[in-house]
Amino acid sequence: MAWLKLVNALISTSYPRLFLTLDSSYYALIQPPMDQENELALETTAYMQLLDLEDRRAELMPDDPTRSELEITYDIIEVDIQATLQSIRDRRIARAIHGAGRAADSLLINTIAQNELRAQNERERLLRLSRRSSRPSESSSSPGSSSSSDRSSASDSEPSDPSSPSSSISRLPGPIKRTEVNVPPVLRLPDGRDTVECIICSDLTAAAYQAPCGCFYDRNCIIKLFTKAMDDESMFPPRCCTQIIPLDQVRPILSSELIQTFKQKETEFSTPNRLYCSNRASLVATPAFVAPILRLPLGRTSVNRVK
Numbered sequence: 001m002a003w004l005k006l007v008n009a010l011i012s013t014s015y016p017r018l019f020l021t022l023d024s025s026y027y028a029l030i031q032p033p034m035d036q037e038n039e040l041a042l043e044t045t046a047y048m049q050l051l052d053l054e055d056r057r058a059e060l061m062p063d064d065p066t067r068s069e070l071e072i073t074y075d076i077i078e079v080d081i082q083a084t085l086q087s088i089r090d091r092r093i094a095r096a097i098h099g100a101g102r103a104a105d106s107l108l109i110n111t112i113a114q115n116e117l118r119a120q121n122e123r124e125r126l127l128r129l130s131r132r133s134s135r136p137s138e139s140s141s142s143p144g145s146s147s148s149s150d151r152s153s154a155s156d157s158e159p160s161d162p163s164s165p166s167s168s169i170s171r172l173p174g175p176i177k178r179t180e181v182n183v184p185p186v187l188r189l190p191d192g193r194d195t196v197e198c199i200i201c202s203d204l205t206a207a208a209y210q211a212p213c214g215c216f217y218d219r220n221c222i223i224k225l226f227t228k229a230m231d232d233e234s235m236f237p238p239r240c241c242t243q244i245i246p247l248d249q250v251r252p253i254l255s256s257e258l259i260q261t262f263k264q265k266e267t268e269f270s271t272p273n274r275l276y277c278s279n280r281a282s283l284v285a286t287p288a289f290v291a292p293i294l295r296l297p298l299g300r301t302s303v304n305r306v307k
Helices: 002-014 016-022 026-030 036-058 067-103 106-140 143-156 219-231 247-253 256-269
Strands: 208-210 216-218
Touching (some): 036 067, 036 106, 067 106, 208 219, 208 247, 216 219, 219 247, 219 256
Antiparallel strands (some): 208 216
């Protein structure tokens, strides 16, 4: 079986994680105890749990005292779900390599891996579309029946495999259920709208900010927009459809630290001929920070240095 040793060597070089999954027993992974039908069910459940995590994150309030603990919990569970998806992908790649037999070289292995990754991403995309298209009909039913049907459908689709992430996320702590009164005014939808689609992530949400141009942003996406604008001057100030999004409109959903940093960046980016201090690279020397003795005469923006 010299060809099998060659394949293992190629895998260990190009895909070390997959090689660890093989655990020195290539044939053991080719014939896993989980059949492909259960494998697909586990993958679908994992993606559903990721979507549920996104919903839970979107419900977090900036002033929630348990926000940091919940975010840590969500991050840990997401890592576990992603590991499950990676394991499923590795199994499929290994089966395809085994089927290729002696023809399996580094180029073929790479092609197989890329094809499986694209196929898995496509299944996730279709699942997102299916979930979004089913939400309007769910919202027309009563909240109690909707939640109970969601729980029953989740339990029905739960695979028997112990590595399923469902067992950990089903008891996932979440923020207290909020009524319309608890939703900040800036995130309340126009009259007659129960849900809207976020312009960034395309998710349906019942709480979103409406930009001056009419586009909607969910809480996380509008915060990310302001955060990225502070890191990239070309995106500052935040805009949508070329129209500036005023800070005062979204101030209620931004943290005090983010607002303070935003104002500092606003001063920095609006200062012409900025000078950055060498000993404090993060501080821009605007006119207010420049000592009087170092300020240039009125009307002069630069001078020649005497050598």
